[in-house]
Amino acid sequence: MTRVRIVGIGCHPGQLTLEAREAIAGCDYVIAADKGPDDPLLALRRTICADLGVELVAVPDPPRDRDDPADYDGAVLDWHDARAAAYGSVVAQRPGTVGFLVWGDPAFYDSTIRVVERLGVPYDVLPGVSALSLLAARHRVVLHDVGRPVLVTTGRRLAVEVDAGHDNLVVMLDGRLQATSLDGDWDIWWGANLGSPHEELVAGRLGDVVEDIRTARARAKAADGWVMDTYLLRRH
Incomplete structure (x- = not known):
């Protein structure tokens, strides 16, 4: 059985709510996009996971057309599909409670909810400081x-x-x-x-x-x- 927890982590590790900390600590592991060797936001997520004793699984982030393509919405949807496929391959091999740590709040200009919906597994969402x-x-x-x-x-x-x-x-x-x-x-x-x-x-x-x-x-x-x-x- 796989369950996903989408957790808003605010804009700095010091802004983690008590609810968010408890949710992350209760995960079997956390999935995070890896955008390259110098990805500072991945490093911050590692810090949060290490502090709470949770493994972080870094998944190479699929490329996205960011040069203002003619079909902007289509380019974003393709990127979401690629992310879902990359995350889904991990989740299929590692059932359990999986965390996704969202910078700020998942409700504002973030794709995590849309991507997780494509996985077809139960999930909940915890807000963060936006x-x-x-x-x-x-x-x-x-x-x-x-x-x-x-x-x-x-x-x-x-x-x-x-x-x-x-x-x-x-x-x-x-x-x-x-x-x-x-x-x-x-x-x-x-x-x-x-x-x-x-x-x-x-x-x-x-x-x-x-x-x-x-x-x-x-x-x-x-x-x-x-x-x-x-x-x-x-x-x-």
């Missing part, structure tokens, strides 16, 4: 005005959403800082590597702080070996 929550906390802001919505989107879709009339957005997965191409007057609350010892924060009028953000982003990547940034963008 980058959205950390961003709001670090900047001491509410992500929306009173009685108003907030749209969560990606850098790839930012221009489309703004053209559709959205003026209060949380943006994730924006390595190219697409906000700099927007017209109009915007305020930004930006953060990178939130929760880590080297997190970076910048806030202000977008036009005034763009270079500060670029500098801080480079500093975060140099310090941690990776960078994940998130920001709240609101029309001034």
Whole structure:
């Protein structure tokens, strides 16, 4: 009998909830994608597993077309299928309780739930501290005005959403800082590597702080070996 536990681990090992720690400790082993010899996020997962006395099985991550293919959705689906096949070969040989450790929270721009569904085994999901929550906390802001919505989107879709009339957005997965191409007057609350010892924060009028953000982003990547940034963008 195989059972999968998808566990949100927050944005730093110190943000593991008690529920998450107990779930990981109860796994027979954890599967994690191996993106290469210098994968710092795999190293952090190893640290968590070692601390809780659980074996980590690293699975080479299938390649993905990241050059903005014409059929973006199709490329992502193919990648999910390839990941499911790679993970499924491990699970078939090693039944038991299997953990997947998701950076942040599994509900936001993460493929783990979709991939695990393809395995056809029972699974549950435990939430983690998300980058959205950390961003709001670090900047001491509410992500929306009173009685108003907030749209969560990606850098790839930012221009489309703004053209559709959205003026209060949380943006994730924006390595190219697409906000700099927007017209109009915007305020930004930006953060990178939130929760880590080297997190970076910048806030202000977008036009005034763009270079500060670029500098801080480079500093975060140099310090941690990776960078994940998130920001709240609101029309001034």
